[in-house]
Amino acid sequence: MKNFLFIAITSFLLISCTGNDKYVLKDSIGSLNKVMVVAKVSDWTSDIGQEIRTSFGELMVGLPQPEPILTLSQVAPSGFSAMMKAHRNLLIISESDNEGFSVRKNVFAQPQTIVYVQGKNDETIIKLLQKHKNDIKEIFIDADVKFTQAVFEKDKLAENQFKTIKNLGISLTIPTSYKLVDDTGEFLWLRQHLLSGIAKTGSNNILVYSIPLENEQIVSENIVAVRDSIGKKYIPGSFEGMYMITEAAYTPFIFDATIDGKKAYETRGKWEVKDDFMAGPFLNYSIIDKKNNRVVVFEGFTYAPSVNKRAFVFELEAIAKSIKIN
Structure with a gap:
């Protein structure tokens, strides 16, 4: 009996030490x-x-x-x-x-x-x-x-509170530090206020929307035009006539990508506010959803003057890559 107990305890300890890394x-x-x-x-x-x-x-x-x-x-x-x-x-x-x-x-x-x-x-x-x-x-x-x-x-927003996410039939993991700016049912804008250093006056922003898939061959060609039209409609500047656009002096980089197993385009570039001095980097994923005949768009943009921005953009990348399309 003692031998049996010894073997049982030894086996348990070995399994605990080797069977589960945690x-x-x-x-x-x-x-x-x-x-x-x-x-x-x-x-x-x-x-x-x-x-x-x-x-x-x-x-x-x-x-x-x-x-x-x-x-x-x-x-x-x-x-x-x-x-x-x-x-x-x-x-x-x-x-x-x-x-x-x-x-x-x-x-x-x-x-x-x-x-x-x-x-x-x-x-x-x-x-x-x-x-x-x-x-x-x-x-x-x-x-x-x-x-x-x-x-x-571990600490994410409840998606069912946003009309746009429900209407689009998607899911994604967004931390609770992001707060609602606008949710029309077709367009979602969330903002995270940055709290470190000079960037505490800045923000990380998430936009989610979709557009009809009219011609898959020209999706990448239209990314800048689409984001500029969205900026004009939904992202105003400080005064009338000001709104977010793609920085004209900097040509965005477009790469092939895959999100949720679907073909997508990753676009990295710089945004600015028309006739203003606000600017920063943006990251856009245009995901081709053939099943629903549309392009699902996730965009993140950062406003963080005078500090490095890689970490902020990478956070947006991680959120974008969590997207699941039903």
């Missing part, structure tokens, strides 16, 4: 859009380090100030302590006869994403980085989007 893994640390690179100093200061900084230090388009998509920092393997291992996003570079690129989740902490790049020599490692740079960027961005969405899910 019992043994600490919470991960690190800012959004930040990657800790584990590499030897000699690698970081050589062509390998230059390739990493070039590949992953690309600037985010559509922002008034230059800000990288990902912020990088480096630690040598000898300094890769328990605290460093808890970082949420890790890129580990090493020499090995087993060349390759791989991804593992929740190794030292959770949630955590680790990308391993290993090669026989500098040339091989650089080739792997060049080959997989877009994949690696997307892996880290996607992980941070999911992390942000999980945070918002």
Whole structure:
């Protein structure tokens, strides 16, 4: 009987320690859009380090100030302590006869994403980085989007309070820090007041609406015209005749995207108020909903003078990518 109890207790402890990571893994640390690179100093200061900084230090388009998509920092393997291992996003570079690129989740902490790049020599490692740079960027961005969405899910707005969301038959995860500005049943405008630094006078804004799908081939061509018409109708400036438009001096960037399994266009650019000095970045997702013969549009725009805006735009991206269309 004693042996049976000993075996049962031991088995339970083993299952508890190995069967569910939440019992043994600490919470991960690190800012959004930040990657800790584990590499030897000699690698970081050589062509390998230059390739990493070039590949992953690309600037985010559509922002008034230059800000990288990902912020990088480096630690040598000898300094890769328990605290460093808890970082949420890790890129580990090493020499090995087993060349390759791989991804593992929740190794030292959770949630955590680790990308391993290993090669026989500098040339091989650089080739792997060049080959997989877009994949690696997307892996880290996607992980941070999911992390942000999980945070918002814990304290989100009740969607059934908004006529426009109900009428459009969609769902999305919006944190309770956003407050209603306008909800016509066809157009929704929510605003979050920014509370940090100089940006406490600014705001993050969400717009949701739809337009008829008349010709799928020209959806991307009409994005600027559509958002300008919406701005004129719904987003007024301080005085009569002022309203939000796409900044004429800055051509927006349009990328292919997928939202809720549907073809979409991601547009990043700058907005301004006609005949005024207000301006900032915007992020627009135009989602082709063939089933309902329409284009569902999510737009986020930020007004945060004199501060960096990457974090604010990324929050809008995470909210947009939570959209589900019924």
